[in-house]
Amino acid sequence: xxxxxxxxxxxxxxxPAFVEEARxxxxxxxxxxxxxxxxxxxxxxxxxxxxxxxxxxTAELERAGFDVQRGYAGLETAFVGRWSTPxxxxxxxxxxxxxxxxxxxxxxxxxxxxxxxxxGLGAALAVKDxxxxxxxxxxxxxxxxxxxxxGAAGKVPMIEHGVLEGVxxxxxxxxxxxxxxxxxxxxxxxxxxxxTGRASHAAAHPERGINALDAATLALSAIGLLRQQLPDDxxxxxxxxxxxxxxxxxxxxxxxxxxxxxxxRDELLGSIVPRVRACFExxxxxxxxxxxxxxxxxxxxxxRPNPTLVGLAExxxxxxxxxPVRAPEMAGSTDMxxxxxxxxxxxxxxxxxxxxxPHTCEFADAAGGDAAAAVIEHGAALLAATALAxxxxxxxxxxxxxxxxx
Ligand SMILES: [Zn+2]
Ligand SMILES: [Zn+2]
Numbered sequence: 001x002x003x004x005x006x007x008x009x010x011x012x013x014x015x016p017a018f019v020e021e022a023r024x025x026x027x028x029x030x031x032x033x034x035x036x037x038x039x040x041x042x043x044x045x046x047x048x049x050x051x052x053x054x055x056x057x058t059a060e061l062e063r064a065g066f067d068v069q070r071g072y073a074g075l076e077t078a079f080v081g082r083w084s085t086p087x088x089x090x091x092x093x094x095x096x097x098x099x100x101x102x103x104x105x106x107x108x109x110x111x112x113x114x115x116x117x118x119x120g121l122g123a124a125l126a127v128k129d130x131x132x133x134x135x136x137x138x139x140x141x142x143x144x145x146x147x148x149x150x151g152a153a154g155k156v157p158m159i160e161h162g163v164l165e166g167v168x169x170x171x172x173x174x175x176x177x178x179x180x181x182x183x184x185x186x187x188x189x190x191x192x193x194x195x196t197g198r199a200s201h202a203a204a205h206p207e208r209g210i211n212a213l214d215a216a217t218l219a220l221s222a223i224g225l226l227r228q229q230l231p232d233d234x235x236x237x238x239x240x241x242x243x244x245x246x247x248x249x250x251x252x253x254x255x256x257x258x259x260x261x262x263x264x265r266d267e268l269l270g271s272i273v274p275r276v277r278a279c280f281e282x283x284x285x286x287x288x289x290x291x292x293x294x295x296x297x298x299x300x301x302x303x304r305p306n307p308t309l310v311g312l313a314e315x316x317x318x319x320x321x322x323x324p325v326r327a328p329e330m331a332g333s334t335d336m337x338x339x340x341x342x343x344x345x346x347x348x349x350x351x352x353x354x355x356x357x358p359h360t361c362e363f364a365d366a367a368g369g370d371a372a373a374a375v376i377e378h379g380a381a382l383l384a385a386t387a388l389a390x391x392x393x394x395x396x397x398x399x400x401x402x403x404x405x406x
Contacts, residue, residue, distance in 0.1 A: 014389060015312060015315035015319055015385060015389065018384075018386075018388050018389055019316050019319040019320060019381050019382070019385040020319075021385070021388065022126050022127075022380070022381040022385045022388065023381045025126040026125075026126050026377060026380055026381060026384070029122055029125050029126070030122075030373070030376075030377060032060065033118040033119075033121060033122045033376050033377075034118070036056060036060060036114075036117065037114045037115055037117070037118035037367075037368075037372050037376055038114075038368065038372075039056055040052075040101055040109065040114035040117055040118075041108070041109045041367060041368035041372075044103030044104075044109050045077075045102060045103055046104070046105050046150070047147065047149075047151055047152040047154070048075060048077055048102075048147055048152060048154070049077070050077040050102050050147045051076070051077055053101035053102075054076075054077040054078075054101070054145060054147070057079070057099060057101065057117055057121060057145055058070055058079050058081070058145070060121055061121070061124070061143060062081075064083075064124075064125050064128065065083060065128070066081035066082060066124070066143065067081065067083065068080070068081045068082075072145075072163065073157040073161035073163070074161075075148070075158070077145075077147040077148075078145055078146060078147050078154065078158060079144075079145035080142060080143070080144055081142070081143035081145070082140070082143075083124070083128050083140075083141045084139065084140045085131055085137065085138050085139045088138045088139060088140050089138075090166060092139060092140050093138070093139060093140065093168050093390060093391055093394065093397050094140035094141075095140070095141055095142065095167070095168065095170070095171070095390060096142040096143075096144050096164065096169070096171070096343075097120045097123050097124055097141070097142070097144070097170075097172065097387070098116075098120060098144045098146055098155070098170060098171070098172035098336060099117045099120040099121065099143060099144065099145050099146065099172070100116045100146055100149045100172070101114065101116070101117040101145070101147065102147055102148055102149055102150050102154075103150070104150055104364075107359070107361055107364050108368075109364050109367045109368065110358060110359050110360060110361065110363050110364035110367070111149075111150060111174075111359060111363070111367075112174070112176075112352060112366075112372075113149065113150075114367055114368070115175045115372050115375050115376055115379070116173065116174055116379075118372075118376045118380075119377075119379030119380045119383065120143065120172055120173070120379075120380075120383065121143070122376060122380030122384070123380045123381075123384040123387065124143045126380060126384040127139070127141055127384050127388060130388060131388075131391065137388075137392045139391040140166075141387070142163075144158065144163055144170075146158055149334065149335055151190070151297065152297050153297050153298040153299070153300055153335040154335065155335040155336065155338055155339055156335060157298075159338060159339065159342060164339065164342050167343050168343065168344070168390075168397050168400075168401070169306075169309065169343060169344050169345065169387075169390055169397065169400055170339050170340070170342075170345040171345060171347075171383050171386060173347070173375075173379035173382060173383060174334070174347060174349050174350075175349070175350055175352040175358070175367065175372075176349035176350065176351065176352065177349075177352070177353070177354065177355055177356055178325050178328060178329065178349065178351055178354070179322040179323060179324045179325065179348075179350055179351050180325055180328040180348060180349040181305075181310045181311075181314035181316075181317055181324045181346070181348050182310035182313070182314070182346070182348070183305065183331060183348060184263070184302065184303050184305065184328065185300070185302055185303040185331045185332060185333050185337050185347075186235065186300075186302060186331065186332065186333050187262055187264070187265040187268045187269075187299065187300060187301050187302045187333065188260065188268075188299065188300040188333035189259075189260045189261075189269070189273050189295060189299045190257070190259055190260075190295060190296070190297050191256075191257070191277070191280075191293055191294070191295060192241075192255070192258075192293070192294045192295075192296050193216075193256040193257075193258060193280050193291065193292070194242075194253065194255045194291070195212040195215040195216055195253070195254045195255070195280075195283070195284060195287075196212060196253055196289055196290040196291075196292075197209065197212035197214075197251065197252055197253075197287065197288065197289045197290075198210040198250070198252060199249055199250055199251070199252035200249075200250045201248065201250075202247065202249055202250050203248060206250060209250025210250070210252075210288045210289055211250050211251055211287060211289075212244070212251045212252055212253050212287075212289050213244050213251040213254045214283075214287045214289075215254060215284055215286070215287040215289040215291065216240060216254040216256055216283070217283075218282070218287065219256065219282075219283035220238060220256070222279035222282060222283060223238065223276060223279050226275060226276065226279060230262075230272060231262060231264070231267065231272075233263040234261065234268075234272055235259070235261040235262070236258065236259070236260050236261075237258070238256050238257065238258040238259070239256070239257055240254070240256055241255045241256065241257050242254055242255035256280075258276065259333075260273050261332075261333055264302075265301050265302055269299070277293055280293055298335075298338075300333040300334060300337055300338065301337045301338050301341055303331075303334065303336060303337040303340050303345075303347055304337070304340040304341060304345070305340065305345070305346055305347065306340070306344035306345055306346060306400050306403060306404055307403045308344065308396060308400040308403050309344060309345070309346040310346055312385075312386045312389055312390075312396070313346050313348045313386060316381070316385050317378075317382065319385075320378045320381060320382065322350070322351070322378070324348075328349070332358075332359075334347065343404070344400040344401060344403070344404040346386070348379075348382060350378055350379050351375075352366050352367065352371050352372070352375050353371055
């Protein structure tokens with residue numbers, strides 16, 4: 001595939017203009033976008049229960065003229081909105097903008113997915129407005145409403161069901177603690193572990209019991225020691241989801257939920273997860289318990305940011321007056337990583353409040369506060385400008401695909 005001569009130079013000149021164009025188109029939508037973000041923030045819904053959010057977002061898309069499919073891949077709160085220019089065909093560039101809108105258990109929108117939804121919606125509206133107004137460029141725009149990002153990898157069944165078929169590029173933004181064009185993430189496997197022993201009166205007949213909580217305690221201690229021998233970018237963290245019923249009963253059941261992460265997917269699956277599993281088996285043997293280990297959610301894979309799209313996103317961030325960092329802090333995991341292994345994709349982070357970590361009450365407050373509007377507007381402008389650039393210049397898609405394949 002041929003790449004136009006010096007396309008990067010041309011785009012460097014174009015991106016600030018595209019950002020400005022997107023911001024002008026966004027201006028009339030900002031009141032609605034801020035209201036959408038506030039509405040979702042006021043109605044936090046955890047994985048696969050995002051009925052209010054899905055209803056609001058699909059209503060906004062339909063109002064704007066998108067063809068909306070409610071429910072996808074058996075997920076009631078998933079949706080797909082489509083809009084194309086009149087002369088678009090199956091060969092026309094197709095860009096998917098991902099929306100997330102689930103909250104975290106107990107602490108609401110502490111990952112700011114209400115902002116992701118509003119920014120993605122804004123990008124779609126701005127792109128549609130601009131391409132409708134100017135004519136010329138052909139486009140297929142897909143808005144993917146992907147539920148259950150927190151802990152359930154909702155994008156995985158959507159990918160398996162074909163949501164990325166015909167899609168050339170995929171994108172979303174995420175609020176965070178710093179500005180990053182090419183954010184990365186860790187692959188992650190979730191393990192649900194159940195130890196089964198035998199109950200007994202803890203004072204009268206402790207010798208007759210088999211203590212499942214002892215097995216869980218030993219397993220956590222073994223993992224604590226194992227961490228010394230794991231690669232630096234590995235993370236193993238756990239909670240006790242069942243620690244017994246009462247102090248005077250030897251616990252018959254104990255359960256852990258454990259996340260195992262690493263940058264290197266192959267090392268995670270081939271080496272680290274088996275070693276963590278061995279900690280559970282060893283603890284079971286030592287205590288005489290039975291152990292059952294299950295993976296109840298699909299694995300998250302590390303983001304593979306596309307260099308071509310990252311370059312455009314970086315220019316957009318600079319045009320927005322932000323200072324993107326090249327060596328971001330260690331990140332968590334996202335199912336957008338799974339998307340990025342199928343098609344060229346980006347997942348830029350935009351600072352909500354400097355040094356304020358997602359998954360905290362402070363971040364949840366900020367996601368519903370005054371700081372949200374700037375991230376919605378900048379995030380939507382970044383995505384819209386990148387999409388406009390790619391719809392207008394086929395060499396961008398060609399180059400993104402070439403760097404994806406390489
Ligand atoms: Zn999160
Ligand atoms: Zn998130």
